[in-house]
Amino acid sequence: MRTAALLQSILMISSVLLVSAVIFAEDTETVISMDVTWNGEDSVEGAVRIVDGGHLTIDNADIKMMEGSSIHVDEGGQLTISHSTVKSQTPPSAIASMGYWDEQNLSKFKIPSEGISGPFQVDMFAMEGDTYYSDAAHIGGESYNLNGSSHTFNFDDGSEDIWIGLTGYGSSPVTVGSITITTQTGGETTIPGSELETVNMRGAGTPGFQLHVDGEMQSSSSSLIGGQVLVDGTLSADGTEFNRVGPIMVGESGRIDLLGTTSFSASLDDHDVRTGAYSELFWGEGVSGSGGLIDKWERRIxxxxxxxxxxxxxxxxxxxxxxxxxxxxxxxxxxxxxxxxGNERVIEIGYADGTVWTESATIEIISYETGWNPQTSDIGNYGGGIINLDWSNSIVLDSGTPFVEWESLEIPEDSLSKTRGQSMPVVAGLANRGTAAALLYFTCDVTETGMEADIGGYQQARIEPGESVQVSFGWRHSQAGDASLTCRILTPTQLIEDDAFGGGSMTTATASWAEPEEDGSLPVLPLLAAIVVAMAIAGVTMLRRASDAIVEDDEEESEYSNDEY
Structure with missing residues (x-):
């Protein structure tokens, strides 16, 4: 009985845990793995994921996306929106200036003062989280300093068509979250910035939801309002309104087709679509952007x-x-x-007026000198001439450089045997397979010992591109026996990889070195020593004889002198 009761308790606890796990999964993410259709009015809270094989159709529906909610279309998943509205519960409601100071491009908004009699007051509030710092407002010919989170303007009776221009500190944007109009009778009207009539201003604020497409999305005769759209798969929009959605972010592997009467308004940056360098973008003739200073698209890298x-x-x-x-x-x-x-930059702009600017940058080598092309060699810089800068993330510049290889390293067959101290002829064959000349050196070691060989110092060779040369030199060896020669090309120390310009080593055939042969005659050194000794003895003998002769002459002179006296 106790065993049965215990088993029943364990099963009950396990069931509760399993149910809790399922509820937790449902609370955090709704997974669509088959064909599902949404109609009528509905709301989305949390995350919706359309997995491989799943297809969500939103047809004749009004969908409210709660703050922080999202729809993710996985690779292999599909989302179709037709004759529907997908709108954020908390769409961006502010506006921002574009940073220009000249009159033509000045950002400004209109105060809706029609129908107001008598003096009235306008309070302008910055977007939540923003403040005015050394900004300025311009009305007519007057300028007003802006500081703090709000500013109050007072207008006289009968004021109409009042436009307020905005300039920020430097080129920073000036935001308008809302304005409040207060009349002399005490009436108040608050208007969000997004509902004001503007010139050269953009939307501002935080998108209320996210739509991420890794699979496929199609939209027709529909509206997306106040969300962020990311495309790494494929998005096709026909007759779709994107309000406070731009810029749509298209990844390198993404594609976006804008067709029919698709339109953008109040994008949150100075462009409606942002793509990678090689993203695919089609902008149909009937498609309209936010206009003004907001470009249709920017391509970035x-x-x-x-x-x-x-x-x-x-x-x-x-x-x-x-x-x-x-x-x-x-x-x-x-x-x-x-x-x-390494920072991101714009490489293409589709302007609002329909013109397109595309970067056409070039790369020029200013200084590319190594040990193989020193300034004194007159070879010049490696790297070739001026080349175009393309949009690849990683560009390899390996043109206009040498690549030197060994072709041969030989000792003539009739010279493979020498005596110690004699010079053995060696011929090195080198070829330059690259596209630039090289002035290089090579050195040699005795293969069997690894010791530096006596070849008369470093051997030099200048090789033009596509040329083969031969370098002749002599090798002297001090030990008798068999030995071979291994020669290696000295590569520039500036190289990242030692073999980037070629190089390497090569070894000769084995050569024989013998002791000098003795021919039975007196050795040279002992013979020279004997000659020197003999000459010394002869010299001493001659000196003695000369000395004796001088003594005899002196004695004769003495005797002669005595006879005189």
């Missing part, structure tokens, strides 16, 4: 790098970004150079 075989190569980039600036960069210890410091 970030983290772009150049890779070279050597470090400390100096390069000049020209025509970079919309400003078509000039930059000088250099390769680091790994041979990597970062374009625009």
């Amino acid at each position: 970030g983290g772009q790098t150049l890779h070279l075989d050597a470090k400390y190569v100096v390069l000049r980039l020209s025509g970079v970004g919309p400003q078509e600036s000039t930059q000088e960069i250099f390769s680091d210890e790994n041979g990597t150079a970062y374009i625009n410091g």
Whole structure:
């Protein structure tokens, strides 16, 4: 009985745990793995995931996306929105200036003062979390300093068509979360910034939901309001309104087709669509953007790098970004150079007026010198001439460099035997398979011992691109026996990889070295010593004889002198 009761208790506890787990999963994410259709009015709270094989159709529906909710279309999943509205419960409701100071591009909004009699007051409030700091408002010919989170304007009776221009500190945006109009009778009207009539202003605020497409999404005759859209799969929109949704973010692997009368309004940046360098984008003729200073699309690239075989190569980039600036960069210890410091930059703009600007930048080698092309060699810089900067994330610059290989290292057959101290002829064959000349050196070691061989110092060779040369030199060896010669090309120390310009080593056939033969005659050194000794003895003998002769002459003179006296 106790065993049965215990088993029953365990089963009950397990059932509760399993049910709790299922409820938890349902609370955090709704998974759609088959065909599902939503109609009428409904709301979404939390996450909805359409997995591979799942298909969600939103047809003739009004869907309210609660704050922080999301729909994720996995690869293999599908989302279809037709004749429906998908709207954030908390869409962005502020507006922001575009940062221009000139009259033509000045950001401004209109005070709806029609129908107001007598003096009235307008309180302008910054977007939540933002403040006015050294900003300015411009009305007519007057300017007003803005500080704090709000500012109050007073207007006289009969004021109509009042436009307030906004300029920020530097080029920073000035936001308007809302305005409140107070009349002399005490009436108040609050209007969100997004409902004001504006010129050269954009939407501002935080999107209320997220729609992420890794699979496929189709939208027709529908509206998406106040959310963020990310596309790494495929999105096709026909006759769809994107209100406070832009910019739609399209990843490198994403594709977006904008068709029919699709339109954008109040995008939250200065463009409606942002793509990667190689994202696919189709913008139909009938599609309209937010207009004004808000571009239709921007194509961007970030983290772009150049890779070279050597470090400390100096390069000049020209025509970079919309400003078509000039930059000088250099390769680091790994041979990597970062374009625009590795930061993201705009490489294409589809302007609101229908024109398109596309970056046309170039790369020029300023200094690419190594031990194989020193300034004194007159070879010039490696790296080739000016080349176009394309949109690849990683660009390898390996043109205009040498690549030297061994072709042969031989000792003539009739010279494979020498005596110690004699010079053995060696012929080295080298070829340059690259596209630039090289002035290089090679050295040789005795293969069997690894000791440096006596070849008369480093051997030099200048090899033009596509050329083969032969270098002849002599090898002297001090030990008798068999030995071979291994020669290696000395590569520049600036290279990241030792074999980037070729190089390597090659070994000769084995040669024989013998002791000098003795021919039975007196050795040279003892013979020379004997000659020196004999000459010394002869010299001493001659000196003695000369001395004796001098003494005899002196005695005769003495005797002669005595006879005189």
